[in-house]
Amino acid sequence: MIRKYKKCQAVCESTGNMWIKTFERQGIKIMLANPLKIRAIAEASIKTDKVDARTLAHLLRANLVAQCHVPSWKIRDQKQILRHRISLVQDRVRVSNRMNNLLDKYDIKTIGTHITGVKNLQQLSAQTLPMPHDDYIMHQCIRQIRQLTDEIKQIEKTIAKLAFGNEDARI
Numbered sequence: 627m628i629r630k631y632k633k634c635q636a637v638c639e640s641t642g643n644m645w646i647k648t649f650e651r652q653g654i655k656i657m658l659a660n661p662l663k664i665r666a667i668a669e670a671s672i673k674t675d676k677v678d679a680r681t682l683a684h685l686l687r688a689n690l691v692a693q694c695h696v697p698s699w700k701i702r703d704q705k706q707i708l709r710h711r712i713s714l715v716q717d718r719v720r721v722s723n724r725m726n727n728l729l730d731k732y733d734i735k736t737i738g739t740h741i742t743g744v745k746n747l748q749q750l751s752a753q754t755l756p757m758p759h760d761d762y763i764m765h766q767c768i769r770q771i772r773q774l775t776d777e778i779k780q781i782e783k784t785i786a787k788l789a790f791g792n793e794d795a796r797i
Contacts (some may be wrong), residue, residue, distance in 0.1 A: 639664070639678070641695045656696070659685070663692030674749040694763040704788060711781045718742060725750075725767040728760055742771050 636649050637657040649656040659682060685691045697705070721740050729736065732755060734745040747768055755761040789795035 628767065633681070635686065637682045637691055639682070656692055657686065658694040658696050658794045662695045707781065707785060711778065714774055714778050714781065718771060718778065721767050721770045721774065725764060725771070728755075728767070729762055731760070732756070742775060745773065 629715075635657065636653045639648075639661045640658050651695075662796055664682075664685065668714055682691070734750075734753070737743070737749065738746065740746065741750075748762065751768055752765075755768055
């Protein structure tokens with residue numbers, strides 16, 4: 627049961643997404659405190675959640691909370707898809723680095739600088755490494771790179787559709 631609170635206000639440190647679910651869904655106005663700017667908590671001699679909560683409550687009553695910006699749900703959702711793209715690219719870089727280390731072991735050179743390029747992947751697919759486990763790992767890395775590249779292309783199309791006509795994206 628969701629109960630709406632009338633004149634209730636809450637403050638918490640910016641730590642994760644729990645504050646969103648807990649407070650906003652209950653209709654409680656939430657103020658997100660910037661932990662780097664709240665010196666009273668950072669310099670406290672006794673550091674416990676209970677003491678920190680009490681200090682935040684006192685700062686809220688005195689209107690002294692250094693706030694973080696809380697974007698709208700729409701903006702948070704848009705940022706989430708951008709973060710997912712970043713994660714996919716980072717995953718591809720990790721796989722590429724594993725493959726580069728493997729190729730260095732056998733002194734195999736690729737065309738150009740990007741191992742994830744179509745020509746490099748074709749060249750490497752046709753190769754067989756002397757050690758069976760290394761060969762298996764290399765071909766698995768090739769499959770992973772191709773799959774991640776496809777995922778990145780798909781998410782970029784989704785991002786392009788979201789950005790089209792969006793004034794903020796133009797800026």
